[in-house]
Amino acid sequence: MLTLTNLRKHFGPASRRVVAVDGVSLTVRKGEVFGLLGPNGAGKSTTIGMATGLISPDEGTVNIEGAGAPTTSTARLHLGVAPQELALYEQLTGEENLRFFGKLYELSGDALSKRVDTVLELVGLSPRRQDRVVTYSGGMKRRLNLAVALIHDPPLLLLDEPTAGVDPHSRNNLIDVVRKLASEGRTIIYTTHYMEEASKLCDRIAIMDKGKVLAQGTLSELTAAHGGHTVVTVSHGDSQERIETADPLKEIARVMAAGTATNVRIDAPDLESVFLALTGRSMRD
């Protein structure tokens, strides 16, 4: 559905050149939710910018299946983008925003009205559709930002940090919406620095840091390849025993048979441990 090949982008003059993206290649398959996971400044948004045609790559190509480069009008009809920074007209109502952007995608009349109703319902903003955006909470603006990306019913969605800075309720709502969109068969690229979101939502994940893709695959593939062993921590009164093992059940059975354990904790490898293994630092650093 979307292929990025050897993308490179730098900013600034030669003397103070900052490499934002350094040879990124990705293939996103039709119907999958593909996560771009990495800390702030990893190059995720620049990669999304090049994928949408907003930023011209210094090197490399972007190809959208059936539409070519993302700068063509055909490709733009295929693409729905929810940028990280809210891009809404605050003095217009939610409905007016959607109607305006819908018209830019050649929607009109009943078709436009139906799409407006559909996306407002989807993101849970129907009751506030006549209110100006300036009166919305941060979470509601995020949901409207996503609704605008959906107004023309695109098959390919690029969501750049769609839950950034929102309250838990709105975050859960947004995650539910993304799940629903995925269930409809849309292809979704989802950038985030929240590992939990990537774990919950994404079929495949690419881990980015310092402009490079360090690894990509399914969650289990990544943890198997880079997450290390499961850690079983056994408490014996005041002392603790830490056991790294590929077969945690076997170790637990052994510990329990000894009859000295007062507590047992199991830590399976996750994306944090994958990132730690790949970069030598925590993603929260």
Add this chain to the structure above:
Amino acid sequence: MNSIFAIAFKDLRLLFRDKGGFFSVFVFPILFALLFGAIFRDSGGAGGGMRIALVNEDNGPASKGFVSDLRGDSVLKILPSLKDTDGKVIAPEPALTRTEAETLLRKGTASAIVVIPKGFEAAAETIFTGGSLQLETVVDPSRKAEAGMLEGKLNQYGFRVLGSTLSDTTRTKKLVTDAKSRIAQSDLNPVQKLAFSSLLSSVESLQASGATQGTATSDDTASNVLGNWSPIKVTSRELAAGGDDKKRPTSSWEVSMPQGVVWGLMGCVLAFTVSIAEERSAGTLRRLRLSPMTRVQVLLGKGLGCAIACVLVQAMLTGAMLLLGVQVGNWPMYLVAVSLNAVGFAGVMMAMAGLIASREGAAGIARGIALVLAMIGGGTIPLFFMPSWMQTLSNVSPFKWGVLAFEGTIWRGMSMQELMLPFAVLIGFAIVGFAIGALGIRRVMDGEK
């Protein structure tokens, strides 16, 4: 095309919801026009640098001396100039006809016409028998405030002509003798005859005492009896529209309203320039770029919105003009002027939006540029108050051409041919503005990350 209209109407909706923008576009121009209309109506002040189209139909020695004095005045700029653009003296001395002078006045090149009619020289020799130096002026109705100043200047130099006559002792004696003889034979009543005789005796006494600068002085009794007689008579009228007196301006609103219109247009320019910068900072410009629209279509949408707002503000002020009794002299051409002003000022907006990327720049630099353009274009300060170099500079201001297009169709009675210049300049602003905007908006959009 629908998406272009969508952008235009979205921007108009935002403009109407922005209290500050609404005030600057739709309220301020009305207030400005009403305020300045009232000021023009009541003002009697005068300034420097008034351009006068001079028509000398007499060409006698006295009138030539009078013209020379006018040319020497530091406040008046007499047209035609005696020097070409290289500063060389033109020979023979150029002259204007009444028609040519009226054309200069209609175009705004001159603020008034001074006509020295035939018989000026002869009149100088009959002042002791009730004759007067006759002068005619035609004033631009928008320059009423300067008409009084001009009349004062004409009286000043007219008296100098009389002074020159009186300083010629032999000639004066002959004039006094002839005058006494004519008064004696005239059918004036005895009191008037006595008054004129008293005046002539005063002149003789002045000459006998060696006075060289004489003016028409007499004692109080004589001046009372002489009633309305004045040695210099200035007949003044306002410029008629196309020679049809019914179309003459009836109030100062006809002058201030076009200026108010142009302020409204500039308000539109600023509002839309700022809106583009705001779209950039708010990220919505990025969203527009992600749509199937091209950059040129986005720019056209913005330009269309601005042009529609320009038409609305003009329609509103036109309504106000009609309520105030202002007559539009030429409706078809007026509508053309409205359209071209909208297009021209939309071009100015595009150029500004293309050159100024940031919101702060749009709010600060664009406002500064607009104010300067308004000032040098005569939007606030009449052009004749400015030094000549600034008057020349005013040609770069859309204000000047906007005002001229309006006044030309309301009361100046400019012909189609005469209107072509302001119309063409406004079209030029539109074309150049769009080109600059297209290049600049590309830079702005490409600067987006």
